[in-house]
Amino acid sequence: MALKIGATAINKLYLGSTAINKAYLGADVLFSGVFSPASLFAGGTDGVWYDPSDLSTLFQDSAGTTPVTAASDPIGYAGDKSGNDNHAIQATAAARPTYQTGPARATLDKVDDRLSVTVPTGGFTGTMVLATDQGTASYGVTIPAGAYDIGGRSGLYFPGNAIVGQLIRDGALSAGEAAATEAYFVANGATASYGAVTNFSQFWLNWSEITSFPLIDTSSGTNFAQAWQNCTSLTSFPLIDTSSGTTFGYAWRNCNSLTSFPLIDTSSGTSFSVAWYNCTSLTSFPLIDTSSGTSFDRAWYNCNSLTSFPLIDTSSGTSFDRAWFNCTSLTSFPLIDTSSGTSFDRAWSNCSSLTSFPLIDTSAGTGFGYAWYNCNSLTSFPLIDTSSGTDFSRAWQNCTSLTSFPANAFDNISGGDFTDAFTSTALTETSIDNVLVSLVASGIAAGTRVFGQSGGSAPSSTGEAAITTLRSRGWTVTVTGGY
Amino acid sequence: MRLTIACPDALRADGNHFAMVLGYGPADAETYVALNWQDADGNLYACASLIVSDTFVSKAQSTLSRPAWDVDNIIDMDAARRAQAALVFSLTPVAAMPDKLTACAGDDALATLAAMGLSQVEVDI
Secondary structure (H helix, E strand, C coil): CCCEECCEECCCCEECCEECCEEEECCEEEEECCCCHHHHHHHHCCEEEECCCCHHHEECCCCCCCECCCCCCECCEECCCCCCCCCEECCCHHHCCEEECCCCEEECCCCCCCCEEEECCCCEEEEEEEEECCCEEEEEEEECCEEEECCCECCCECCCCEEEEEEEEEECCCHHHHHHHHHHHHHCCCCCCCCCCCECCCCCCCCCCEEECCCCCCCCCCECCCCCCCCCCCCCCCCCCCCCCCECCCCCCCCCCCCCCCCCCCCCCCECCCCCCCCCCCCCCCCCCCCCCCECCCCCCCCCCCCCCCCCCCCCCCECCCCCCCCCCCCCCCCCCCCCCCECCCCCCCCCCCCCCCCCCCCCCCECCCCCCCCCCCCECCCCCCCCCCECCCCCCCCCCCCECCCCCCCCCCCEEEEEEECCCCCCHHHHHHHHHHHHHHCCCCCCEEEEECCCCCCCHHHHHHHHHHHHCCCEEECCCCC | CEEEEEEEHHHHHHHHHHHHHHCCCHHHHHCCCCCCEECCCCCEEEEEEEECCHHHHHHHCCCCCCCCCCCCCCCCHHHHHHHHHCEEEECCCCCCCCCCEEEEECCCHHHHHHHCCCEECCCCC
8 A cells, every 4th residue: 555646656744844654544554654675576576585573474394384483493484575475495494594583583503504495487687685693785696597595505605694684686776775775674683784704704605696796894804715705706896895804715716707806905814825716707916915925825726817917925925836827818927026935836837828937036945846837938947046946847848939948957956856847848959958967966866866858959968968977876867869 | 402413424315314204394305415514534424403302302312203294105214213323412512423423412503513523525626
């Protein structure tokens, strides 16, 4: 029922100068000036609206026969108040959320609890407002038809511990509508801001339906591990406050639709392991502050659209294992500070567009296995410090354009595993001689002593003499030409 | 009382028959589904957590009988009894075992699982 003058609905009603919130005709509300989410579904607009504060919508069983009446009752059925009959159910008893009061909410154990709705044909493309005990936010979403968990993705991943309210509308909400809906849920007891949350680990993990992410308050967050992992529909990311964040491991892994990334404050971050792994649509990366970062392993693994990389501060980094693996579009690499790095295994493997490589500080590096494997556009290589290195197996294998390699590169190495190190390269006679003579200079006569080269030129008599010496020290040497 | 239960992979089928006996219908055959948890030795578990009554605990430890709803004999009572025989019930967390259905009381399900020596299986690594 609505109060109208002719065909025009009345938005505001006054008694004198005092606005009236509600007017009744008998028991029926004739006029309401108070926002109700129901208004968002006028005219048959599809979507869902769950409201645990309305006990009449909650039932213990999935058939909707036994009402929820008290705290600790299971919720097997949450009625949809949008008018679309998209009720959410949980048929398995152990997986039902629990009703709690103060505020009224559906609590999730984050082990197996979840309610599921069957999204109708056509799906929902619009806005989701999710109000929890830890924060409230609005997201752009595209949800396909079929089963959809409104609480706890796979029973595990949810930005909070309880649902205080949730609304999804097929059709984007205006900013005002979203704000009004958030305020409605907050009035029902939802926490307005995520500003007090410190641990965001796995909050939005696997939320592939999110197409936009809001600028929420994350200023207290220290742990962002896996927070947005597998959010595969996000094309951009807001400039959230991550200044307190220390752990960013796996944070944006597989966000493979992100085309850009903001200059967030990561100055406190120590772990960036796998952080942007497989962000295959990123074409550039900002100059974020990584000065506290120690772990960069797999950080930009398979970011294969990155054409350049900034001169970030990696001076504290110890692990660079597979950090830029398969960044196939990188044409150059900056002179970053890798002086603390110990593991460089596969770090630039498959960076097949790199035409040059800088003289980075690898003096602490022990592992270089596969480090530049398949960098098949490199024509030369700098005289890096290999003095701590023990494993160089396949380090330059398949660098099919690599012709020039410096003298004295391995004079001070700590170990002799060069298995297939220069297999399928294009080393000149001088370069292969340089390598072999340098290995002799290293004096390595114990431990693993294997060297492999194929492609390019055979060594000269100088190189052959070096091979003879190496073999006398127990080395197994394979070179082009078969000497 | 909140009860958190770790069901090892080998007992999943039996555990789900047991869950149907204690539960309300055939949907309870989906109680132990995803092997999302593992112990230090890498043994995988499907876990469930729910608030239960004392009656539930008593029923779980008593002679099992086919529930009235199971007129079609969906439940394999032998399987349910095998799961019951493997049941370890504790008011405090005890280590999950790969040949036991371990049920522990505790208000915080995730904390209970951690105390049972279980950690989440890494996602899609």
